[in-house]
Amino acid sequence: MLPADAPLHGFLTWVRLLHTRSARTICGVLSDGRHVSRSSRVKPAYLIVGGVGVVVAVVLGLVLLGGADGIPIIGGSPEPPTPEFAFEVSKVTPVSTSLESKHQELETRAREAANQVDDRMNALYSGAFLVPGNWLNGSYDDVWELFDEGASAEARSQVETLTAGTGAGDAFEQILPERGVLKAKVLFDLKDEPFSVVAVARLKKVGTGKDAQDVRMTSRGQFIFQKVDGDWRVVSFKVLRDNEVQSTTPSAAPSASESSS
Amino acid sequence: MSSRRRAVLAVTALAAWVAGSALGSIGAVGPASAQAGLVIGKAHAGYAPSLTGDQPIVLLVVGSGARLGDDIEHSLADSLHVVSINPAKHKATIIGIPRDSWVEIPDHGTGKINASLVEGGPDLLVQTVESISGLKIDYYALTTFWGLAQLYDNLGGLTMDVPFSMHDSYSGADFEPGVQTLDGKQVLAFSRDRHSVGSGDFGRSENGGRVLIASLTEFRKEFQADPSSLFTWIASGMRNVQTTVPFDEVIQLAYTCSHINPKGVTNIVLPGTTGFEGTLSVVHLLSDKDAIFADVKPDGIVSKKHVPPSPTQNQT
Numbered sequence: 229m230l231p232a233d234a235p236l237h238g239f240l241t242w243v244r245l246l247h248t249r250s251a252r253t254i255c256g257v258l259s260d261g262r263h264v265s266r267s268s269r270v271k272p273a274y275l276i277v278g279g280v281g282v283v284v285a286v287v288l289g290l291v292l293l294g295g296a297d298g299i300p301i302i303g304g305s306p307e308p309p310t311p312e313f314a315f316e317v318s319k320v321t322p323v324s325t326s327l328e329s330k331h332q333e334l335e336t337r338a339r340e341a342a343n344q345v346d347d348r349m350n351a352l353y354s355g356a357f358l359v360p361g362n363w364l365n366g367s368y369d370d371v372w373e374l375f376d377e378g379a380s381a382e383a384r385s386q387v388e389t390l391t392a393g394t395g396a397g398d399a400f401e402q403i404l405p406e407r408g409v410l411k412a413k414v415l416f417d418l419k420d421e422p423f424s425v426v427a428v429a430r431l432k433k434v435g436t437g438k439d440a441q442d443v444r445m446t447s448r449g450q451f452i453f454q455k456v457d458g459d460w461r462v463v464s465f466k467v468l469r470d471n472e473v474q475s476t477t478p479s480a481a482p483s484a485s486e487s488s489s
Numbered sequence: 490m491s492s493r494r495r496a497v498l499a500v501t502a503l504a505a506w507v508a509g510s511a512l513g514s515i516g517a518v519g520p521a522s523a524q525a526g527l528v529i530g531k532a533h534a535g536y537a538p539s540l541t542g543d544q545p546i547v548l549l550v551v552g553s554g555a556r557l558g559d560d561i562e563h564s565l566a567d568s569l570h571v572v573s574i575n576p577a578k579h580k581a582t583i584i585g586i587p588r589d590s591w592v593e594i595p596d597h598g599t600g601k602i603n604a605s606l607v608e609g610g611p612d613l614l615v616q617t618v619e620s621i622s623g624l625k626i627d628y629y630a631l632t633t634f635w636g637l638a639q640l641y642d643n644l645g646g647l648t649m650d651v652p653f654s655m656h657d658s659y660s661g662a663d664f665e666p667g668v669q670t671l672d673g674k675q676v677l678a679f680s681r682d683r684h685s686v687g688s689g690d691f692g693r694s695e696n697g698g699r700v701l702i703a704s705l706t707e708f709r710k711e712f713q714a715d716p717s718s719l720f721t722w723i724a725s726g727m728r729n730v731q732t733t734v735p736f737d738e739v740i741q742l743a744y745t746c747s748h749i750n751p752k753g754v755t756n757i758v759l760p761g762t763t764g765f766e767g768t769l770s771v772v773h774l775l776s777d778k779d780a781i782f783a784d785v786k787p788d789g790i791v792s793k794k795h796v797p798p799s800p801t802q803n804q805t
Contacts, residue, residue: 378538
């Protein structure tokens with residue numbers, strides 16, 4: 229294992245090398261080929277070059293590794309933080325399959341199951357639309373993990389409808405959520421255990437376009453969850469997406485098109 | 490300018506150039522008006538799982554003739570349908586078995602097939618159907634008169650295309666032909682009428698198949714519009730139908746049914762002749778049944794050449 233000061237040690241070594249090589253080369257040129265005593269003529273230049281080298285290294289470090297707030301900034305603008313979002317659960321309906329179920333108990337258990345699925349839906353919609361690291365890169369791997377195996381493969385093939393899209397990073401500066409409402413129906417098995425939950429969600433988001441055009445994205449969907457290996461996962465879904473350009477600059481508006489999905 | 494000053498300036502300029510180039514990349518995120526990959530307009534996405542495989546799933550759907558208070562598992566079977574589903578091809582065959590069919594009942598001699606439910610409950614009925622068909626029955630589903638009526642009332646009725654005029658005071662059937670929504674009691678009457686239906690019990694059995702197909706049509710329509718309706722159908726079914734299908738497989742079957750186009754379902758009734766065994770009015774099944782079952786066995790689908798004429802084909 230490296231000592232705690234290993235990066236600093238490496239950095240100083242690098243500065244020292246740069247310092248030495250720069251001094252030799254540049255001072256060699258500036259001395260017009262005349263032989264000079266290093267001990268008496270080059271020492272001040274060492275100091276200057278070394279100082280500037282440190283400045284350059286620090287600036288490069290900041291640029292390449294991260295800004296003052298720790299956000300990597302190489303190759304693009306600082307990644308904005310993920311906006312706060314949670315669905316507002318407006319209704320939970322237990323659906324019993326047994327004739328002997330006690331409605332009061334089912335309501336409590338349905339609420340518990342709905343809350344668990346609500347957490348998954350928050351993760352799903354945040355990952356699909358709001359996490360900048362996802363939409364800036366057009367990659368939504370953490371979203372697909374919320375789907376069952378069969379549904380996951382299908383969801384990936386319908387990425388443009390289920391998420392902000394693979395090109396969202398080229399189109400938007402930011403995406404902010406508006407109100408999200410969720411209703412849940414909880415299907416109980418014959419032993420009154422929650423077996424499946426359908427989450428009916430509606431969420432509007434506004435994407436601020438890089439060309440100053442805002443796009444209002446409305447997503448209305450039903451996601452049917454079942455427990456898979458102890459976790460609620462999406463086994464079936466039906467989603468309607470509607471993207472509307474909000475600004476009125478017709479010349480810059482993207483052409484309307486319909487998804488093939 | 491001294492060489493020292495020139496050195497300082499040169500290095501500072503170099504540093505400024507390097508830093509400037511690097512800093513210049515901050516905020517440079519591509520063309521300002523890029524819209525690549527963004528879809529404007531409406532788009533749909535959807536997925537429902539389905540069972541797979543060419544091996545058919547075979548269910549025996551039984552309507553018990555039990556009255557309130559009777560043991561529904563040991564009453565005369567009022568209707569019998571073998572439903573064979575091919576999950577991979579999303580097709581199915583419904584085979585109606587006339588309830589008065591005179592058959593061998595395993596370990597119980599010869600008798601009407603509907604008596605096997607009385608004699609040995611659903612297990613014996615399943616054995617009997619297996620022995621006359623050569624099919625392996627995977628599961629059964631058993632309902633009652635009141636269960637059937639309640640089922641469709643819970644679902645808000647059933648849209649049926651009544652194929653011909655039906656007026657029968659015994660069953661309560663009172664329909665003119667055409668598409669109409671039947672409530673639970675009317676669905677029951679439609680299923681039970683054998684007096685105003687051609688070929689009596691044969692036509693009645695065919696109508697039972699029509700109810701199953703109409704149910705599939707309605708389920709698909711509702712599921713496609715609103716997937717949460719799946720829960721309503723399953724809950725109504727489980728509350729009014731007794732079945733050996735495990736709960737999770739009920740869900741899988743329901744999803745699979747959402748993929749089956751009703752036009753891909755063939756509804757037939759085993760052909761036979763009516764006659765007597767002693768004083769009992771019975772149906773003697775024709776040997777054609779063997780070819781039908783042999784045809785259905787491998788993949789659950791009956792070939793056109795083995796589809797018998799509809800018992801109600803000439804009825805208006």
